[in-house]
Amino acid sequence: MAEGPRPKRRREEEEDEKPGAAPHDGAAAAAPFPLAELRLQRVLRESARDKAVFLHGEVTGPSGEGTDAVIILEKTPFQEEKLSDLLKKHVKLELQMRNDIYSTYHLYPPPELSEIKTTVVFPATEKHIQKYLRQDVHLVRETWEDYTQITLPFIQSQSFSVQWVYNILEKKAEADRIVHENPDPCDGFVLVPDFKWNQNQLDDLYLIALVRRRDLKSLRDLTAEHLPLLRNILREGEEAVTKRFGIAPSRLRVYLHYQPSYYHLHVHFTALGYEAPGSGVERAHLLADVIDNLAADPAFYQKRALTFALRADEPLFHKFREAGRA
Numbered sequence: 435m436a437e438g439p440r441p442k443r444r445r446e447e448e449e450d451e452k453p454g455a456a457p458h459d460g461a462a463a464a465a466p467f468p469l470a471e472l473r474l475q476r477v478l479r480e481s482a483r484d485k486a487v488f489l490h491g492e493v494t495g496p497s498g499e500g501t502d503a504v505i506i507l508e509k510t511p512f513q514e515e516k517l518s519d520l521l522k523k524h525v526k527l528e529l530q531m532r533n534d535i536y537s538t539y540h541l542y543p544p545p546e547l548s549e550i551k552t553t554v555v556f557p558a559t560e561k562h563i564q565k566y567l568r569q570d571v572h573l574v575r576e577t578w579e580d581y582t583q584i585t586l587p588f589i590q591s592q593s594f595s596v597q598w599v600y601n602i603l604e605k606k607a608e609a610d611r612i613v614h615e616n617p618d619p620c621d622g623f624v625l626v627p628d629f630k631w632n633q634n635q636l637d638d639l640y641l642i643a644l645v646r647r648r649d650l651k652s653l654r655d656l657t658a659e660h661l662p663l664l665r666n667i668l669r670e671g672e673e674a675v676t677k678r679f680g681i682a683p684s685r686l687r688v689y690l691h692y693q694p695s696y697y698h699l700h701v702h703f704t705a706l707g708y709e710a711p712g713s714g715v716e717r718a719h720l721l722a723d724v725i726d727n728l729a730a731d732p733a734f735y736q737k738r739a740l741t742f743a744l745r746a747d748e749p750l751f752h753k754f755r756e757a758g759r760a
């Protein structure tokens with residue numbers, strides 16, 4: 435998301451989370467994020483396994499005095515074609531220990547071979563900060579009644595802005611990254627590399643298909659009426675990934691999240707060998723299964739209870755607790 439600095443804004447202000455709020459469509463703003471002006475507030479989460487750290491900072495300089503930001507720093511997978519360069523062009527190789535035929539070193543690569551993928555959410559709301567904070571999670575089993583009485587009113591009153599989705603659909607952002615598009619206003623979609631993929635290697639391939647129509651929030655809205663759209667996404671999406679990246683459909687995980695973070699229907703395409711965040715059984719619903727379920731029962735997702743995990747301090751979790759459903 436290439437957003438430039440914005441005026442000072444309090445964390446409590448979440449007007450852009452509400453429907454009808456001022457859109458963030460200045461998607462092409464060119465100024466880079468003022469990293470040097472960031473004052474680290476706290477580490478929200480770190481993962482030694484994923485080699486990633488999630489930070490909450492405050493921009494202190496003139497470009498955003500007192501404005502919150504979330505920064506995700508992540509070491510990227512090795513790129514096979516750059517390994518020879520890494521071995522040849524290293525700046526320093528420092529012996530750590532040697533024992534018989536065994537030894538370990540600190541290898542210092544040149545800057546162009548030591549990229550850290552950096553994701554910035556700026557200005558970040560309290561909801562963004564909470565999203566990345568490590569917290570206990572609880573499973574909730576949502577019936578259709580729970581959805582209509584608890585979840586739907588909640589997501590209608592507050593959810594993350596989907597302006598970034600509209601920016602992609604309207605080609606105000608990421609237009610040069612589009613991998614495939616079907617222009618049909620009802621059954622069409624746009625396939626782009628996901629935010630989380632730097633496109634340098636295929637091991638962690640991650641694309642996202644965004645539907646053109648704006649009336650579908652999530653799995654819960656889907657009926658047999660949407661089968662042509664879903665089949666287009668599966669067939670054309672898989673074909674496009676094979677054509678562009680040489681990855682066969684049998685090596686892809688194509689799924690929807692329930693609950694998603696962003697309530698504009700979208701489908702995730704990830705490399706099967708990559709354990710993408712959110713690909714677990716409590717959140718991912720394979721698109722092929724969704725299609726079969728709807729073909730068997732047009733109202734499947736208006737009848738079935740769906741299970742998902744919520745963070746302990748998430749407002750939606752409190753709503754389920756208040757209703758005695760969690």
Ligand code: GTA
Pocket residue numbers: 435486506508553565566598608626627628629630642691693694695696697702711712
């Ligand atoms: N191309 O501007 C965007 C953009 N945004 C704002 C979000 N996405 C975008 N893609 C493009 N441009 O896969 C992508 C997200 C996500 C999808 C939305 O849209 O990357 P969702 O609605 O189901 O929400 O999918 P989800 O999966 O919760 O969102 P997200 O942000 O992926 O968070 C899930 C968990 O993944 C987080 O709690 C965190 O644990 C982890 N995570 C998030 N971002 C990163 C990251 N950059 N690196 C590592 N882990 C991450």
